[in-house]
Amino acid sequence: MENLSNLLGDAANLMLVGMVVVFAFLGLLIICIELMSKFFGGEIETKPVQSAIRPNSTNDTARSAKITAAISAAIHQHRQK
Amino acid sequence: MENLSNLLGDAANLMLVGMVVVFAFLGLLIICIELMSKFFGGEIETKPVQSAIRPNSTNDTARSAKITAAISAAIHQHRQK
């Protein structure tokens, strides 16, 4: 039981220190991000924030773009005949 | 020669045991497959059995499908002009 109460003390201590550090660390990041946005947020992308996970979408859109381009070219040629 | 005839005996034994086990094992699988087909063979795919080895074909068909879709769309747009 001696040992258990020691462990419980350690665990309580870890809980306290842990939550303080997590909040301090992520809080610091908030400040950093806001400072960064002030200095580097100028040049802005045209499209707004979208999906946060995009495993292969880049491929697909690039391919679609190519396909579209190829089709447009083909149809142009076809109309000029 | 003593040793050789021992080896030959071992080899003959292996041949016998081996073929029995191979047939037993694969024969058991036949029974299992037939049982499985009885219980789970209901819900059936529309297209019949095709190529047994298809390294990249899924990719290609998917891509062709996309291309076809893109083309159809393009031609529709083109006709409506």
Add this chain to the structure above:
Amino acid sequence: MENLSNLLGDAANLMLVGMVVVFAFLGLLIICIELMSKFFGGEIETKPVQSAIRPNSTNDTARSAKITAAISAAIHQHRQK
């Protein structure tokens, strides 16, 4: 200093031997390539030498070819309607 002059001698020796061997080796390759071209240069590709580094271009050209083929087919079908 004794040691340094030894090293300098070694370095000079390496420089001499090295350049001789590099030239000999690559010179030998010149002769080999010319002999090879004499014997195997007959059957010639239609398109002339192009880019020396093509990381993914094969993919792209193959894909473009497929796209073009698909488009031609689509347009043919479309015209025959």
Add this chain to the structure above:
Amino acid sequence: MEGLMTLWQSTGLANFVLGQVIMMTVGFGLLYLAIVKKFEPLLLLPIGFGALLTNIPLAGFTDAGGLLHYIYYIGIETGVFPLLIFMGVGAMTDFSALIANPKMLLLGAAAQFGIFATLFGAILLNLIPGFEFTLADAAAIAIIGGADGPTAIFLASKLAPELLGAIAVAAYSYMALVPIIQPPIMKALTNNEERQIQMEQLRPVSQREKIIFPLMVLFAAILFLPSATPLVGCFCLGNLMRECGVVDRLSKTAQNEMINIVTIFLGLAVGSKLSADQFLTVETLGILALGAVAFGIGTACGVLMAKLMSRLSGGKINPLIGAAGVSAVPMAARVVNKVGLESNPHNFLLMHAMGPNVAGVLGSAVAAGILLALV
């Protein structure tokens, strides 16, 4: 005939031990969850299959010279596989939503209380006879509350390798169960009015911000928490490769082929720890129970923190998004979106929940760093 006898003695039938049969059932259960229920299939399928293989009598998959032995030894004992997965996840993650609204980091912080409360709970379990968790064990179990697979595996492999199987299975199972665990808690802690709050559209984020962000996170970890830098560093490397725009071929490989190959091996290696002697213990039951508690507490704390922020901001924040702070990317964010839509069919919270969601990943990597430093 003696050949047949030898062969019989070398069958599985003649050598099965009850524990192996049970663990095979567990393995089949994981495959069932993965394939039929579609619960985290990318990991539960290899884990379940690994559990089958590792419990085959005589096959020796985890003995010296066995396939799973090599994979575990090379990839998990070294910590390399979870770090590579983390690199790939970093290359797949878009931090735009978080950069646009950095306060969401507070939700990712609050949800980590699930970790530390579980640590305390694991020590409390020692009151029950049969449990003898050390502080290191408790810390490894607690990280389940981080709701992040690679982090859990990395930490468990360092602090309590003999519990790794149970911890990883619990982590991935509960991550898959997030749509069942979270909604009741979310609804209990919020009223309908709060759940209907619509949030402002997020501002666009520049590429420069996205490039600087991973370096900033890494730099903060370097200064204040070096023990978190293996996880944070790999994650930030992946994210930097993704956003910098000059190494697209590396980024694509990291988020596709590399992560796929490592995922297969990681799953098999984790499955190899589902052997009867290591898994069929009362500790495993404790770990499964604690894991559920951890997810619940994490969700509750995230929601409560969001509620507080909602009050302080004058009702601009929908408290539901706090639930996404546990991470479990992207499942938790989708759950938030779904629960939000139930209250208000025009209220799409997905993008707003992505901020706390990715913040939760950072939060649990930070928590893992603290546990590594102090335990």
Add this chain to the structure above:
Amino acid sequence: MEGLMTLWQSTGLANFVLGQVIMMTVGFGLLYLAIVKKFEPLLLLPIGFGALLTNIPLAGFTDAGGLLHYIYYIGIETGVFPLLIFMGVGAMTDFSALIANPKMLLLGAAAQFGIFATLFGAILLNLIPGFEFTLADAAAIAIIGGADGPTAIFLASKLAPELLGAIAVAAYSYMALVPIIQPPIMKALTNNEERQIQMEQLRPVSQREKIIFPLMVLFAAILFLPSATPLVGCFCLGNLMRECGVVDRLSKTAQNEMINIVTIFLGLAVGSKLSADQFLTVETLGILALGAVAFGIGTACGVLMAKLMSRLSGGKINPLIGAAGVSAVPMAARVVNKVGLESNPHNFLLMHAMGPNVAGVLGSAVAAGILLALV
């Protein structure tokens, strides 16, 4: 000048040994077969190249610290590479034809007589002075009759690593020669009428059947032949990933990038065993001769078994498809189709031959398990 002298003494010219020259010729021969004759190029090209590299005097590719030494040590000695290849092959294999017509498994069983007859033959060769094959050697040689590369390499690396080079080369060479070896045997054992038999179209197979199949095979191996589970397990894992529909990204990587990378290394590592002292022995000649015999006997037994089944079924089975039971996927099935078309230009046997073809893969994995358990 002494530099030039040292350099001369470090040239290949000054250090060549006759055996190395011969083995380089063998290496060039394999490259020729791969590139010009298109014989199994995916493996014979790296094997041939590995044979060149390993026989370079002074280069030390297979000495401690050499590239091929590392590759062999990591991938073959551990058995990891053939198992990964098998996983990829599993992810590439469609068992529909076999599930639709499970009796084809008998053909895959019959063709394995090529293996066990060769084992007997290898021991008989000891009658000729100069041959001293142990039972383990004979078993490793016999597996050539399985007509399956990874299985042969896996078994040889366990039972007779010093014969691995010759065994792998024989296996892949004869697999490439299937279109030359099999047709005469097939024609000799069947009459024209039999060869014209048309078979019924196969029934469609449900996805559920395809998902359960690999698990069922694995389960059978677990119960009755645990020593086959490394091979069968990896194969079934690949096949399960392919069919389950929830881990497509893993399945695609396993059947493309992963198998490609491992194939390059496996080929080089096998080639590294084509060193003069290990390959230029009378044993190699024996192995090559036995390999041809093994393929012939396997083909014949498959055809004879199919003839028997054809009789018993009242002429519903074309006996040609028995030849595909040796495996050599998909070459043997194509040969069956070609020989069938020669007799009846409207008779497409390809799909029907795929059943015995994939059954042959399972059959030789089972045979390998028996040899591992009993030798």
Add this chain to the structure above:
Amino acid sequence: MEGLMTLWQSTGLANFVLGQVIMMTVGFGLLYLAIVKKFEPLLLLPIGFGALLTNIPLAGFTDAGGLLHYIYYIGIETGVFPLLIFMGVGAMTDFSALIANPKMLLLGAAAQFGIFATLFGAILLNLIPGFEFTLADAAAIAIIGGADGPTAIFLASKLAPELLGAIAVAAYSYMALVPIIQPPIMKALTNNEERQIQMEQLRPVSQREKIIFPLMVLFAAILFLPSATPLVGCFCLGNLMRECGVVDRLSKTAQNEMINIVTIFLGLAVGSKLSADQFLTVETLGILALGAVAFGIGTACGVLMAKLMSRLSGGKINPLIGAAGVSAVPMAARVVNKVGLESNPHNFLLMHAMGPNVAGVLGSAVAAGILLALV
């Protein structure tokens, strides 16, 4: 509270050493060059990131058990990673331009004088107090003049591992700086008339020639310079896979996923050698200075050789293309094209410069073989 104290003692802030701060700045500098200046980003980004990670106090990335320790130990100390990169580069390289005009090999030979002159220079540096380069050190430094990353890393890992970081950074940095270093030298050594010389279109090259070429190069290396065969062999294997047309799936994997994965790890491993104690020495300054000299001398010798060949051929060769002989593929060839266009806007030298460019790769692999054999 003692927890907080322990935590403080485990922060980076409390443990930073000046050298680590400086090396982090170097790491950030490399990231800046890679991302903003787009200098060889595929390598400088992972190297820079590795430099950050390796200098984190307490994180232990390069201690036994650390991620970078494993990567370095497995990939660089064995020489495997640079060889795999070389295989991938071989699979990406088209030798048509060189086969069509084999005399270009002389330019690739002449430019290697940059290597051997630098070796002499490195020994001369010993005259300055503080420098104590051995012949092995000097040889490893000299290979920077080969302008080829994998060759430099391979040789340095064999001859002077403690200088590897500085050598690799110098090699990649100067390769990125080729557009700045080369033009002044090219212009100083040629007059405007020479720079305007237009060269005949290259003849088409048959596939057979392209297949035989890598085998021929390998064979020459086997006969005359076995010590170069690890590099030359891997390069030729990659090129043979590319050109033979029967193993396209292997070739594509080698030039995409495989090289990408290895590039990430190679970069990190090189970065791990940028630790303060190994990098912040006077030797590093010497190496950076010698590297610049090496590039300059190599460029000059290439141009002078091209001038000589131009004279002898009656003005059919534009001397600018000699500058491409240093390799730095394909940057140097592009620089030649750009400088040529400045003098004559219709003069496209890119294809003609690819010949010496790829010849330079062979030339430095040969030079590396000589250094390995004689030092």
